[in-house]
Amino acid sequence: MSGGESDGSGGLVLLDVFGSPFAQRVRIALAEKGLAYKRAEQDLAAKGDLLRRSNPVHGKVPVLLHAGRPVCESLAILHYLDEAFPATTPLLPADPYARARARFWAEYADRLHFCGKRLWLRRDGGGEEAAEPEAREEMVAVLRALEAELGRKEFFGGEAFGYVDAAAAPFAAWFLTYERHGGLSVAEECPGLAAWAARCSRRESVAANVYPPEKVYELVQEYKQWVLGRK
Structure with missing residues (x-):
């Protein structure tokens, strides 16, 4: 499953587990902003090299890769999406x-x-x-x-x-x-x-x-x- 196959997202890849409420936050935000992305479902029982490299401190999902650069923690990712994609519908208020x-x-x-x-x-x-x-x-x-x-x-x-x-x-x-x-x-x-x-x-x-x-x-x-x- 993915949020889209186009490159209009600037190379967004989401490392997640579908049932994680913290990962769901990010998918909801991406959908609200209309951003295309690819999902990379992770096995948390046997964490792969990509997840370990992307989140070496906690080894948890979600991690958003933007042009290969990792952003960790769900709320930090939501902040990032607002700042990195200012032309999309904002999540945070302006005030x-x-x-x-x-x-x-x-x-x-x-x-x-x-x-x-x-x-x-x-x-x-x-x-x-x-x-x-x-x-x-x-x-x-x-x-x-x-x-x-x-x-x-x-x-x-x-x-x-x-x-x-x-x-x-x-x-x-x-x-x-x-x-x-x-x-x-x-x-x-x-x-x-x-x-x-x-x-x-x-x-x-x-x-x-x-x-x-x-x-x-x-x-x-x-x-x-x-x-x-x-x-």
Whole structure:
């Protein structure tokens, strides 16, 4: 799978794994900007030379190669795309204060992933009674903070889909997994955020690059069994 075969991208190659929400951020951004690129799916269990050379510090995806030069870490890549391709639709707002605020909330959205992992990566299975109370409370707090920032806006940046939306949209597909393992309901706790997630899921850039929630849940269950089986 690739985002296009033309050379109009200036030689963009994305090293990624399709199911990675961090890699999905970059694919969403590339789609929103209409940039052609080639995907190079990576095997994280047996990392190849290209990935090791491109990200020698962490050896993780995503890595964007632009004319052979690597840019690592998903949010850094989103920044880079705005600066390297100024003629495309911007993700970050022009106002310096709004840009700083967007960067803060995009980084804050990572808490969904790390807190969610505490909910589902447990040996004892799902259900509200089995969830760590602290992890569940933290997840609800993170969701509510994001909803408060969203407010009554269509997207985090206003009417237009932007930087925070691209950063957080992949995690919206994980809401079902968080609910089943944490004994919570995003729609009940944060109806505005749930509506935002639904709007994002209908965008072509998101739908084409993010697994649907049931698929995410299935993959998480498989991954959980694999991880716990190694312990």
